[in-house]
Amino acid sequence: xxxxxxxxxxxxxxxxxxxxxxxxxxxxxxxxxxxxxxxxxxxxxxxxxxxxxxxxxxxxxxxxxxxxxxxxxxxxxxxxxxxxxxxxxxxxxxxxxxxxxxxxxxxxxxxxxxxxxxxxxxxxxxxxxxxxxxxxxxxxxxxxxxxxxxxxxxxxxxxxxxxxxxxxxxxxxxxxxxxxxxxxxxxxxxxx
Numbered sequence: 001x002x003x004x005x006x007x008x009x010x011x012x013x014x015x016x017x018x019x020x021x022x023x024x025x026x027x028x029x030x031x032x033x034x035x036x037x038x039x040x041x042x043x044x045x046x047x048x049x050x051x052x053x054x055x056x057x058x059x060x061x062x063x064x065x066x067x068x069x070x071x072x073x074x075x076x077x078x079x080x081x082x083x084x085x086x087x088x089x090x091x092x093x094x095x096x097x098x099x100x101x102x103x104x105x106x107x108x109x110x111x112x113x114x115x116x117x118x119x120x121x122x123x124x125x126x127x128x129x130x131x132x133x134x135x136x137x138x139x140x141x142x143x144x145x146x147x148x149x150x151x152x153x154x155x156x157x158x159x160x161x162x163x164x165x166x167x168x169x170x171x172x173x174x175x176x177x178x179x180x181x182x183x184x185x186x187x188x189x190x191x192x
Contacts, residue, residue, distance in 0.1 A: 075116040085128055095132035107152050114154040122158055130165050142166045
């Protein structure tokens with residue numbers, strides 16, 4: 001009797017690592033060659049075949065989500081861009097451009113370049129950059145400011161759009177300052 005026990009091979013029980021999630025039994029038909037590869041991979045990885053299939057499906061779904069959320073013609077996902085724009089907002093509603101928590105550093109860290117953005121994405125970035133420009137205590141010139149962004153490789157068209165947006169901002173601030181001065185002059189005239 002002891003001889004028959006020695007003859008039966010011992011089967012190693014492989015734990016399924018996804019037991020903490022709710023599992024739904026399913027049946028899948030695979031070509032025999034894939035089934036053999038899956039079986040061999042399970043032995044090598046010391047993982048269940050089901051865990052390997054679930055991992056492959058997770059990777060596939062994540063890849064599909066990245067494709068879906070990346071606008072056509074863009075190399076940058078909207079989610080990534082929105083996250084950067086959100087992280088660069090300050091408590092008081094300003095927009096941090098420089099420094100370790102600024103837009104330039106965050107974009108470089110994530111490999112984002114301005115030339116890779118769609119027109120719509122760049123418009124959102126440009127709006128935030130104008131807000132950040134207004135927040136400078138000592139404003140650089142528009143060309144100096146655009147020079148700071150050169151690390152992010154803006155296109156010539158994007159530079160022109162920024163110049164236009166920042167130029168309009170400067171003119172509106174100058175007009176506002178002039179109207180205050182005019183009001184002050186009118187009040188002085190009335191007092192005489």
